[in-house]
């Protein structure tokens with residue numbers, strides 16, 4: 535019964551509200567996890583939280599594998615995974631930080647880092663749909679919207695590690711909804727978790743009645759909106775149809791860019807909701823989608839798992855670059 539697990543990676547997924555820390559095998563099996571609250575006010579504060587979480591984990595959670603060979607971290611914002619440098623947490627808050635060097639000095643283990651959606655794409659590439667496809671787009675629809683492009687088996691980073699920020703693609707040309715990026719009609723403002731909430735809030739006064747429960751200061755969940763839309767609520771139907779249409783436009787525009795055979799959806803907004811998925815599909819134009827032979831599919835991982843496993847894979851890569859899992863140096 536007692537399976538011996540020789541090595542593991544300490545993986546960290548930094549999110550807006552929590553840090554998920556876990557022990558993951560090189561094959562992507564999650565052995566154990568623990569959550570900590572996160573503070574992403576600045577990169578310095580977020581990194582301090584990560585360091586404290588690693589110290590706490592090492593002291594309070596017994597390791598299952600015999601030896602830990604690396605630390606892998608998925609971060610929010612723009613990340614140079616080749617050098618381990620975290621450029622910015624968001625465009626207005628840039629504080630270039632050598633995370634790899636800081637973590638390696640603190641914990642004496644090789645460290646790899648990458649952007650969170652890049653991590654999820656990487657786990658899909660190595661352990662998910664990537665086993666069937668060399669040309670796919672991973673579209674993450676959560677609080678925000680971003681994508682990872684794999685083209686001819688290569689993950690696309692761009693000239694500033696900023697490829698895939700497709701939440702700022704304008705898909706509603708006549709929209710009055712102003713985005714933080716300065717343009718109007720960005721898909722993120724219409725179809726992300728936050729965007730859906732903002733749309734509901736701003737259109738509420740146009741509808742005499744809605745069955746949707748809204749509480750002051752609490753974000754309306756995407757799932758609640760879709761459930762009400764399916765039941766025929768007019769306000770929720772409008773917001774969810776606009777979102778489905780915006781996402782379908784986004785997907786078809788992206789299909790024209792990189793000619794993928796698979797479009798993978800992940801993130802909290804689309805998790806466990808066949809109704810919304812069917813509404814997106816409704817707006818897809820078959821001729822545009824004709825070479826997407828695997829279709830529009832859901833991620834093979836849960837959202838939480840994808841980020842953590844992807845972070846572990848980045849850590850594994852750092853350990854291999856350091857001499858193939860030599861462990862502590």
Ligand SMILES: [Zn+2]
Pocket residue numbers: 701702703713714715716717720722
């Ligand atoms: Zn924008």
